[in-house]
Amino acid sequence: MEIVAQTVASGVLLGLILALSAAGLTLIWGVMDIVNFAHGDFLMLGMYASFFAWAVLGLDPLLALPGVVAALGLFGVVVYLGVIRPVLRGSVLAQIFATFGLGILLRGVAQFVFTADYRQIGDTMATGSFAVGPVHLGLPQTIAALGALIVSGLLFALLDRTTVGTALRATAEDRSAAELMGIDTRRMFALAWAVGAGCVGAAAGLLAIYFPIFPDVGAVFGLLAFVTVALGGFGSVGGAMLAGVLIGVVTSVAGLIFDPAYKFTVAYLLYLVVLVIRPQGLLGRA
Amino acid sequence: MIRAWLAHLAAVVVIAAACVQPGASPAGEGQPTAAAGVFPKEVAIGAVYPLTGALAPTGVDLKNGIDLAVELINSGRSDIDLPLLKDGGGLRNLGGAKLKVIFADSAGDPAKGQSETERLITSDKVAVMTGAFQSAVTATASQAAERLQVPFVNAESSSPTLVARDFKWFFRSTPDDSMFAENFFQFLDDAAKRFPGQVAKKVVILHTDDLFGSDVNKFVRQFAEKYTYEVVGSVGYKLTAPDLTSEIQRLKASAAPILIEASYLADATLAIRTLKQQDVNFQGVLAMDAGFVDTKFIPNVGKDAEYMLTREVWAKDLGTRKPIVKQVNDLFRSKYGTDMNGSSARAFTGIFVIADAINRARSIDPVKIQEALKQTNIPAPQIVMPWDGIQFDARGQNTKGRGIMVQIQGGEYVTVWPLELASKPLIWPMPEWTKR
Incomplete structure (x- = not known):
């Protein structure tokens, strides 16, 4: 029982981080129907930003977090203006390959500039662990998960409670109608990239507290983010949250019940089953 | 007339010379690069x-x-x-x-x-x-x-x-890993002589699910039997796993006092961090090199790497x-x-x-x-x-190789086995996480 509690708790913590990173992906998709295949590599860049803020400036990753979010948000806008907007005129395939190619480019540049070494942020404000009854929780993971909850809450508030958020949602709903209402959809697109990439930056800054940092780290979380988005429903931020936690818990518990080597197989199976029954995902619009 | 005859003669000489040439070179040195000191640069x-x-x-x-x-x-x-x-x-x-x-x-x-x-x-x-x-x-x-x-x-x-x-x-x-897997148990036997009653005969294995990890698992199990140790469990995991909680929980549930691990760098780092956070303790952690001997292992894992043992083929202190x-x-x-x-x-x-x-x-x-x-x-x-x-045998395997066991002491790899090559004594059992 103790083991199950421990496993579920760790699964939830991981799931919240997954959810935050997937929220950024799903937001961009929702607003402009583009899947950012460079998503995992954005995450990688954010982790390096945290690492260098710590290694060069001596900033604790938690203190550096707002800076990393801003930097990634800015990077998102640059990518939108420099890469995405030009290829919007091309075919859907061109759009897919543009972000896909961008991801490979980022990975290559990262390996060239940062070398392939595994970096690890040393002792931070969030080092250590604590026990809740029989359950041991890592402080870094817990803080990362709490951070994910807070940032997700802010994202919800932005989308639900502000005029800009309403405009974003309107653009996602119906682009031409939004334009007729006087919404500058191009600015909304840029905003979606800024907010989406900023969410990835937040996930990256939180992950960097405890996860090793290397050029390929995006591959570990990238695929899981896509699965999370698809499971939760494309474009649904709430769905991404739900699916993230679900995947975190399912993989952890599956690792306990079956051979851990197959824990992701179980998660992917769940994903396939859900999509067969509900192609739009858990909370997606039909 | 004479010119025509001379031309024929010249042709015959050329042909004859051409025929003789191969035989003139040293027998058996047909490879052009070896002829007459003509070697590639x-x-x-x-x-x-x-x-x-x-x-x-x-x-x-x-x-x-x-x-x-x-x-x-x-x-x-x-x-x-x-x-x-x-x-x-x-x-x-x-x-x-x-x-x-x-x-x-x-x-x-x-x-x-x-x-x-x-x-x-x-x-x-x-x-x-x-x-x-x-x-x-x-x-x-x-x-x-x-x-x-x-x-x-x-x-x-x-x-x-x-x-x-x-x-x-x-x-x-x-x-190869079969020789190294055998070294683990020879090491444990020697450790048991030095620390009587403090070296358990039960091990649990944590390994990647690729060829490397699966082979380690297989050979450790094989030699455990030969050296009369009990393997109470094997936990395989995916290399790209972002979290190892369920894996570590299985190790804990096995209650084995000794962990044998086959991991690369990022996953080894993650595993150790999780062991510490969840306060899972062993008498000894014996790793099959790979991530544990990477130059970034000690810098990345820091103090938590202390007392870990890994089999190695090389250590600086052999010098x-x-x-x-x-x-x-x-x-x-x-x-x-x-x-x-x-x-x-x-x-x-x-x-x-x-x-x-x-x-x-x-x-x-x-x-x-x-x-x-x-x-x-x-x-x-x-x-x-x-x-x-x-020296290679008929299979192409060097028969004269052997492994060593190193322990991380004071942020350095220290050779502790075989005893005649040890530069410092083995520390056993490793202190519990809360007592460091």
């Missing part, structure tokens, strides 16, 4: 390694080891007692020909490792292949070399299955007993800023095996190099490894 060796991707840091270590070996052989060093270095630079028997290593990137992918090997052999005409670190990639890359009949010298893949394939062109200088180890490591350190490790030292040694064979073959003909490799006999003092020497 360079001998190309192909090396396929994971230079990009998740294993790229190890790829850099391996490449550094190779680059240093090539530099030493090509320039010569009279003060270091390694093969060929006192010949004044290059391969003496090939007119001082220089070695040139052409690197290719496997990206850690068996299919890519194979196609890159084919390319190096067919396009770059390399005389010998080396690589590929990961056993799964070495398996496919050496298949290509076997088919194209070019020797493949592997210096650092430890899967026992690699020499069980009856290949004629495959040679491996490193000991206290073998002067050439210190000589070579000092060179390596001044060149690359880090100490050598098991990967770079083995790759370094592999190049000497290749160079020595080509030199004795006096040719870049693959058949002659293959023959020379079979006759390899490099004595223990002439290698930077703790082995009894290098």
Whole structure:
């Protein structure tokens, strides 16, 4: 029982981080129907930003977090203006390959500039662990998960409670109608990239507290983010949250019940089953 | 009339000369490069390694080891007692020909490792292949070399299955995981003599689910039986797992006092962090090198790496007993800023095996190099490894290799076994996380 509690708790913590990173992906998709295949590599860049803020400036990753979010948000806008907007005129395939190619480019540049070494942020404000009854929780993971909850809450508030958020949602709903209402959809697109990439930056800054940092780290979380988005429903931020936690818990518990080597197989199976029954995902619009 | 006759005579002389020519060259030296001292200026060796991707840091270590070996052989060093270095630079028997290593990137992918090997052999005409670190990639890359009949010298893949394939062109200088797995239990037996009643006979295994990890699991289980230890569980995991909680919980549930682990760098880091956070303790953690001997392991894991044991093929402190180890490591350190490790030292040694064979073959003909490799006999003092020497059996396996056990003490790898090579005493059991 103790083991199950421990496993579920760790699964939830991981799931919240997954959810935050997937929220950024799903937001961009929702607003402009583009899947950012460079998503995992954005995450990688954010982790390096945290690492260098710590290694060069001596900033604790938690203190550096707002800076990393801003930097990634800015990077998102640059990518939108420099890469995405030009290829919007091309075919859907061109759009897919543009972000896909961008991801490979980022990975290559990262390996060239940062070398392939595994970096690890040393002792931070969030080092250590604590026990809740029989359950041991890592402080870094817990803080990362709490951070994910807070940032997700802010994202919800932005989308639900502000005029800009309403405009974003309107653009996602119906682009031409939004334009007729006087919404500058191009600015909304840029905003979606800024907010989406900023969410990835937040996930990256939180992950960097405890996860090793290397050029390929995006591959570990990238695929899981896509699965999370698809499971939760494309474009649904709430769905991404739900699916993230679900995947975190399912993989952890599956690792306990079956051979851990197959824990992701179980998660992917769940994903396939859900999509067969509900192609739009858990909370997606039909 | 006379002019026509002279022309015929000239033609006959030319033809006769042409016919005589092959017989005039020394018998059996048909290879053009060997005739009359005409040697290539360079001998190309192909090396396929994971230079990009998740294993790229190890790829850099391996490449550094190779680059240093090539530099030493090509320039010569009279003060270091390694093969060929006192010949004044290059391969003496090939007119001082220089070695040139052409690197290719496997990206850690068996299919890519194979196609890159084919390319190096067919396009770059390399005389010998080396690589590929990961056993799964070495398996496919050496298949290509076997088919194209070019020797493949592997210096650092430890899967026992690699020499069980009856290949004629495959040679491996490193000991394999079955030898290393046996070393674990020989070590535990010796530790039990030193710490009576404090070394349990129950182990649990944590391993990656690739060829490396699965083989370790298999051979540890096999030798556990031979040495009468009980394996109470095996936990395999995916290399890309972002969280290892359920894996660590299974280890905890097994209640085994000793952990044997086969992990790479990122996953080893994650596993140790999780062990500490969840306060899971063992008498000893015995790792099968890989991530635990990466140059970034101690810097990344920090204090939590203390007391971990890993089997190794090489350690810096071997230099206290073998002067050439210190000589070579000092060179390596001044060149690359880090100490050598098991990967770079083995790759370094592999190049000497290749160079020595080509030199004795006096040719870049693959058949002659293959023959020379079979006759390899490099004595223990002439290698930077703790082995009894290098000599290949019929399977192509070096029979004189052996492992050592090192323990992380004070942020350094310290040789603690075999006892006659130990530079410091073993610390056993490792202190619990809360008592550090």
